[in-house]
Amino acid sequence: xxxxxxxSLLKEELLQAAPSMGIDKIGIASADPFLDLKEILIxxxxxxxxxGFEEPDIEKRTHPExxxxxxxxxxxxxxxxxxxxxxxxxxxxGKYRGILSRSAWGxxxxxxxxxxxxxxxxxxxxxxxxxxxxxxxxxGALSDRAVAERAGIGWSGKNCAIITPEYGSWVYLGEMxxxxxxxxxxxxxxxxxxxxxxxxxxxxxxxxxxxxxxAGSCVSxxxxxxxxLPDHFKKKIGNRLYGCDTCQIVCPKNKGKNxxxxxxxxxxxxxxxxxxxxxxxxSNKQFKETFGASAAAWRGKKxxxxxxxxxxGNFKDRSAVQLLGQLLMDDPRYEIRExxxxxxxxxxxxxxxxxxxxxxxKEDRPEVLEALAKAAEKIRAGAGKExx
Ligand code: B12
Ligand code: SF4
Ligand code: SF4
Numbered sequence: 001x002x003x004x005x006x007x008s009l010l011k012e013e014l015l016q017a018a019p020s021m022g023i024d025k026i027g028i029a030s031a032d033p034f035l036d037l038k039e040i041l042i043x044x045x046x047x048x049x050x051x052g053f054e055e056p057d058i059e060k061r062t063h064p065e066x067x068x069x070x071x072x073x074x075x076x077x078x079x080x081x082x083x084x085x086x087x088x089x090x091x092x093x094g095k096y097r098g099i100l101s102r103s104a105w106g107x108x109x110x111x112x113x114x115x116x117x118x119x120x121x122x123x124x125x126x127x128x129x130x131x132x133x134x135x136x137x138x139x140g141a142l143s144d145r146a147v148a149e150r151a152g153i154g155w156s157g158k159n160c161a162i163i164t165p166e167y168g169s170w171v172y173l174g175e176m177x178x179x180x181x182x183x184x185x186x187x188x189x190x191x192x193x194x195x196x197x198x199x200x201x202x203x204x205x206x207x208x209x210x211x212x213x214x215a216g217s218c219v220s221x222x223x224x225x226x227x228x229l230p231d232h233f234k235k236k237i238g239n240r241l242y243g244c245d246t247c248q249i250v251c252p253k254n255k256g257k258n259x260x261x262x263x264x265x266x267x268x269x270x271x272x273x274x275x276x277x278x279x280x281x282x283s284n285k286q287f288k289e290t291f292g293a294s295a296a297a298w299r300g301k302k303x304x305x306x307x308x309x310x311x312x313g314n315f316k317d318r319s320a321v322q323l324l325g326q327l328l329m330d331d332p333r334y335e336i337r338e339x340x341x342x343x344x345x346x347x348x349x350x351x352x353x354x355x356x357x358x359x360x361x362k363e364d365r366p367e368v369l370e371a372l373a374k375a376a377e378k379i380r381a382g383a384g385k386e387x388x
Contacts, residue, residue, distance in 0.1 A: 001131060007181055013127070021116055024078055024079055026076065026077050027075075028151055028184050029074040029076055029185070030073060031071035033064070037061070049216070062143075067141055071178065074151065074175050074177050077116060080166075081102060081109070081171070081259055083259070084258045096311065096312065098274055098279070098307065100273075100294065101245050101296075102245055104242050108295040109265070110139065117175075118135065132178060138174075140175075149162060151175075151184070152185035152186055154169070156190070157190075157251065158195070160207070160212075163253050163254075167259055170257055197252065198246075204233065222237060224299050234339070239314060240307065242296035243296070277320055277323060279304065280312075280320075305336060309343050324347075341356065342371050342374075345378040348383070
């Protein structure tokens with residue numbers, strides 16, 4: 001690398017080369033510390049709004065120089081993904097389906113973006129052989145959104161998403177820190193204006209203010225937990241098996257935006273909207289074969305199965321009672337038995353009541369015993385109402 005090199009020209013060439021690398025948008029951020037974000041992250045933590053999935057070291061999150069010696073710029077990329085299925089299968093009684101969020105359709109975006117960034121890295125090293133680079137997608141220490149915002153990829157919406165004028169918020173983000181001093185871009189204008197549609201539409205009120213998420217109440221987070229979910233959240237999950245798209249679906253900036261140019265990101269409808277009942281009995285092998293390539297697999301089989309059990313309860317699917325009853329009796333995971341007890345209480349009827357009764361004589365986990373008692377009471381109260 002020499003001082004005489006023309007970095008503006010290299011940037012121009014980089015922008016021109018990006019589409020051939022499968023990158024939809026590219027921008028440059030300076031590698032200066034993210035001091036405003038630091039304040040935000042400290043307050044976010046103090047208010048107990050973190051999800052626990054973030055990098056815990058706030059210094060690392062906000063100081064690129066902690067991640068690479070003498071970084072000079074950060075190349076931010078965005079890759080657009082589909083928001084619509086071309087032929088979505090329909091839920092029908094006895095054949096109800098769950099849904100994965102769009103961010104988990106197609107191949108896991110971590111791999112897709114990493115490949116794009118590796119191509120970019122190869123290209124850069126051809127131009128500047130001794131340059132240093134560090135790639136990050138989601139699991140890196142930096143805030144991908146703060147980098148993208150600074151690099152002019154999009155503005156930070158009230159739904160927290162980075163919204164690009166071209167692709168809406170249906171974009172994955174990634175970045176590369178480098179010691180090449182590429183000239184930085186400017187952030188773009190925030191176009192949310194007076195709109196509050198996303199905040200009003202959030203099913204759990206998790207958007208506690210513009211761009212402020214209480215992660216613990218966000219359905220996307222809840223679907224990714226492995227624990228017993230409070231009953232009021234079980235209702236809110238609906239048939240979501242992984243993630244939540246509500247605050248993006250309602251956003252007017254996403255109207256008519258559906259990006260299908262990347263083949264590997266297109267959904268297989270049977271994976272993105274799978275039948276619920278077969279999920280209850282799937283083996284580890286079947287789980288890997290069906291969901292293993294998706295970003296929805298990172299927490300393993302249990303959360304998806306728990307959410308499928310809950311979805312059947314939300315659909316009040318009578319044809320699932322036998323399967324749920326068997327889970328209640330035999331599944332070694334108490335989180336699954338707890339969800340099955342809840343769902344049987346929602347579905348109600350004599351068959352459900354009989355399974356609950358049977359399980360009450362066998363169960364020893366307090367969480368499940370509590371769910372069984374509530375379900376039995378719910379069914380009794382419902383049956384009483386029907387008679388009167
Ligand atoms: C932890 C995490 C989660 C957590 C917490 C999300 C959150 N909003 O904090 C959970 C599990 C809930 C989650 C859910 C989702 N996630 Co997520 N998640 C992350 C992760 C790993 C860290 C995010 C983080 O640090 N949050 C803490 C907050 C405080 O910081 P931040 O969001 O990074 O920074 C912004 C805010 O601070 C905001 N802000 C703060 N104060 C204020 C005030 C105002 C007025 C405004 C306007 C903004 C604002 O400005 C910063 C810059 O935009 C990132 C990857 C990464 N390494 O950055 C992906 C990431 C943010 N997730 C992503 C996605 C796609 C999602 C989901 C849409 C998935 C889904 N369909 O279910 C949902 C969206 C939920 C939502 N409304 O945010 C994408 C976002 C892409 C985009 N276009 O914005 C990322 C960047 C992954 C990626 N590489 O593509 N996620
Ligand atoms: S992802 Fe769903 S639950 Fe989370 S903030 Fe958006 S609408 Fe609310
Ligand atoms: S719904 Fe409205 S307020 Fe929310 S992100 Fe979209 S434009 Fe901004």
